[in-house]
Amino acid sequence: MTTIQRRITYAIILILGLAWILISADRSGASTAGKIYAPQQGFLAPDFELKTTTGETVKLSDLRGQAVLVNLWATWCGPCRAEMQSIDKVYNEYKDQGFVVLAVNMTYQDDPLAVIPFVNEQGLTFPILLDESGKMANAYQLRSLPSSFFIGRDGIINEVVIGGPMAEALLRTRIEEILK
Amino acid sequence: MIEIFRSLFAPPRHLILLVAAIWLGLALAEKRTERHGISKEQLNNISFYSLFGYILGGRVLFAMTNISAFTQSPLNLFSINIDLFDPIGGLVIAVLVGWIYGQRQKLPFWGTLDSLTPFFATLAIGLSLSHLAVGTAFGGPTDLPWGIELWNATRHPSQIYELIASLFVFALIWFHKSDSPPGILFLTFTALTTGSSLFLEAFRGDSTLVFGGFRVAQIIAWVMLIITLLVSESMRQQRES
Numbered sequence: 001m002t003t004i005q006r007r008i009t010y011a012i013i014l015i016l017g018l019a020w021i022l023i024s025a026d027r028s029g030a031s032t033a034g035k036i037y038a039p040q041q042g043f044l045a046p047d048f049e050l051k052t053t054t055g056e057t058v059k060l061s062d063l064r065g066q067a068v069l070v071n072l073w074a075t076w077c078g079p080c081r082a083e084m085q086s087i088d089k090v091y092n093e094y095k096d097q098g099f100v101v102l103a104v105n106m107t108y109q110d111d112p113l114a115v116i117p118f119v120n121e122q123g124l125t126f127p128i129l130l131d132e133s134g135k136m137a138n139a140y141q142l143r144s145l146p147s148s149f150f151i152g153r154d155g156i157i158n159e160v161v162i163g164g165p166m167a168e169a170l171l172r173t174r175i176e177e178i179l180k
Numbered sequence: 181m182i183e184i185f186r187s188l189f190a191p192p193r194h195l196i197l198l199v200a201a202i203w204l205g206l207a208l209a210e211k212r213t214e215r216h217g218i219s220k221e222q223l224n225n226i227s228f229y230s231l232f233g234y235i236l237g238g239r240v241l242f243a244m245t246n247i248s249a250f251t252q253s254p255l256n257l258f259s260i261n262i263d264l265f266d267p268i269g270g271l272v273i274a275v276l277v278g279w280i281y282g283q284r285q286k287l288p289f290w291g292t293l294d295s296l297t298p299f300f301a302t303l304a305i306g307l308s309l310s311h312l313a314v315g316t317a318f319g320g321p322t323d324l325p326w327g328i329e330l331w332n333a334t335r336h337p338s339q340i341y342e343l344i345a346s347l348f349v350f351a352l353i354w355f356h357k358s359d360s361p362p363g364i365l366f367l368t369f370t371a372l373t374t375g376s377s378l379f380l381e382a383f384r385g386d387s388t389l390v391f392g393g394f395r396v397a398q399i400i401a402w403v404m405l406i407i408t409l410l411v412s413e414s415m416r417q418q419r420e421s
Contacts, residue, residue: 013409017401017405018402020255020378023382023393025392026395038331039331065389107241169243170261172252173264
């Protein structure tokens with residue numbers, strides 16, 4: 001290939017590349033972010049309605065306008081237990097700014113009698129929800145415990161943290177992000 | 181099949197794929213490094229220092245940009261949480277550390293990049309597998325028969341497109357003729373990788389958009405492609421003159 005032929009080839013490649021950028025531009029904003037419900041960053045957090053350990057009913061969509069941490073946990077899960085104190089500490093630091101924690105116990109795969117003693121022993125002050133049917137876990141496509149979903153005031157998942165225990169610094173950076 | 185793979189490597193187990201890709205990539209790079217004028221020891225050293233720079237730099241830069249969170253719990257600087265990390269900052273530090281090591285050891289610039297190319301190509305395969313496991317870098321909605329169910333929609337299997345492209349690039353790199361001038365292997369890898377991401381980004385459902393719908397990743401890939409072709413042409417002219 002001569003120099004001229006090579007340069008023409010390069011120019012054609014670049015023009016085709018530019019044309020592809022123009023053709024594949026997403027003018028309708030077809031990116032699914034923020035439009036449908038899915039347990040993934042950028043999507044609307046799937047709604048759920050569960051009872052707390054004190055018998056109240058909590059619905060996620062009723063908390064729209066507040067920053068929410070949905071934490072999926074079980075008493076038999078070591079990392080879940082280990083991060084509870086940190087979550088409680090930051091919850092008390094940020095709750096006045098509109099931060100809410102919903103700690104959803106995976107009751108359908110946990111010992112229901114162990115939940116309240118654990119919460120009392122740890123002195124946890126945020127609401128503990130009970131997923132007795134596994135419906136909520138299914139909606140959040142639970143694959144590992146703990147799983148934490150940081151949800152912004154607009155109801156969109158800002159960050160998903162799988163595994164733990166979460167460090168306080170991690171909690172603070174993520175909470176400050178969803179409080180914006 | 182995809183569901184089994186996703187369950188097997190659900191986060192945080194997806195990291196196994198990345199670690200395996202790093203290990204395999206370095207082993208493959210080591211196998212051929214001497215043909216590029218870099219000894220196995222030099223290759224291992226530059227890789228080790230750069231990886232160390234990536235891990236340390238990523239954490240330190242994350243802490244610096246979120247200083248208030250760390251002043252209240254300074255010991256978290258040593259936390260095992262991988263989310264306390266700035267991947268872009270880590271990459272910058274890794275490149276810087278590798279460059280400083282190369283300068284101090286007087287390593288040939290293009291020879292070093294050529295010897296690391298099998299590592300980069302293998303890492304790209306590991307990254308696409310990791311995306312598939314986690315469900316990130318997902319595709320836009322489609323009604324094509326090969327669409328996959330992900331995040332409550334039938335989507336382009338963009339991670340599989342990415343995997344096929346990275347396997348294809350790896351094969352081309354691995355079977356690239358061994359007597360090519362310094363830098364050509366790396367530039368071929370860069371051109372193929374930027375070209376494939378420019379093409380495949382169009383099928384993504386999570387693109388960052390600018391100026392009324394243009395995909396940022398495509399613009400970056402196109403600019404990278406221009407740079408690669410310009411450098412390649414300039415090296416060719418230097419050789420001919």
